[in-house]
Amino acid sequence: MIKEKIRTIPNWPKEGIMFRDITTLLKDPQGLKEASTQLIEHCKKLDFDLVAGIESRGFILGSIIAYELNKGFIPIRKKGKLPFRTIKESYKLEYGTDEIEIHEDAIQENQKILLIDDLIATGGTAIAAVNLIQKAKGIVNNCCFVIDLPELKGTKKLKELGLDVFSLVEFEGE
C-alpha cells in the first residue's frame, strides 16, 4: 500500500535517474498514517534518546516519530542554515562536495541518536550524518528510511559500519 502511493518521476533531477517521490504518499491521510505507524512500530523497540532528521524530507517523518515516542528532535541541516555554533561534516557528491551541520549543543555526550531520512541510495548523506553525530559525541546505532534503493548499496555500507538499518519499502531495477 505504501509503495503504490510513492510516485516515480523518470529523469529527475537528471537523465537516467528514477526519482521516488513521497509527496503523493504524504498528502494521502491514510498513506501518511500508515507510513508513520509502521516506522513507529519498528522504532518503539529501539533504544534512543533523540531523533535526528536530515534536511528536509527527513524532518517530516522524523518529527512524527519523535513526537509519538516522546523523544526530542534535532535537525541535521545543509550548511549555513543553523543560527548557533555548529559542527560540520563534508561529503562527496558526484561533482564537488556538500556539507551538513548540527548545533554543537544539539547532542549531549553519549546520547543515543536515531537517524531518519526519506531515502537511502548510495548512503553518502547518511554516512556523513553518522560521522557528524559521532563528532558531536552522540552514538548512532539505528537509522530508518522510507525507501531503500538496495542496488546503490547505501544500506550495505551502513550495516558494515555496524548500524541497524530499517526501510519501509525497496525499489529495485524498476
Next chain:
Amino acid sequence: MIKEKIRTIPNWPKEGIMFRDITTLLKDPQGLKEASTQLIEHCKKLDFDLVAGIESRGFILGSIIAYELNKGFIPIRKKGKLPFRTIKESYKLEYGTDEIEIHEDAIQENQKILLIDDLIATGGTAIAAVNLIQKAKGIVNNCCFVIDLPELKGTKKLKELGLDVFSLVEFEGE
C-alpha cells in the same frame, strides 16, 4: 514553558536581528510534546483537509499536526526542489525576490488547507504561500505558527486577508 525553551541568537542572520531559535525547544522531549499538543488542541477545532508546511522548519510541526489529526501533509518548497510539475509564487525579500512552489496536483479544487510555519514576522513568505495555495485552487482559512513577532505585522496582514491566525508564543521588543 514553551517560550523559555526558545533560544534567542542576537545578530543572526545579520546585525540587528534577534533570531528566535526553536531547535532548543524541539530537542527537548517535553518541549516538542507540549508545543505539538497545544497546536493540535487548537487545530482539531478547525475544518481542513490538508496541512501545508513551509520549508523547512514548517515541516516539523506541520507533519505532526497532520499525523495526529489524520490529514495529509503537503510541502511548500523553495524553487527547484520538487520533482513533479509545480505552481510557483514569487515574493519580495529585502534585497531581490524568492520563489516557492507546490506540486500542481498537491491540492484538489476547493480542498481546505491549514498553513503551518515556525514563525510569522513580516508575513512575506506566509502571504506568498496563501497566494500559492489559491493559485492551486485550494482554500486557506487558517494558519498556525509557533512564534509571532507582532511588531513586524505579519499576523495583522494575514488577518486583513481574512485568515484566522494562531501562534503559540509572542516575542516583542526583546
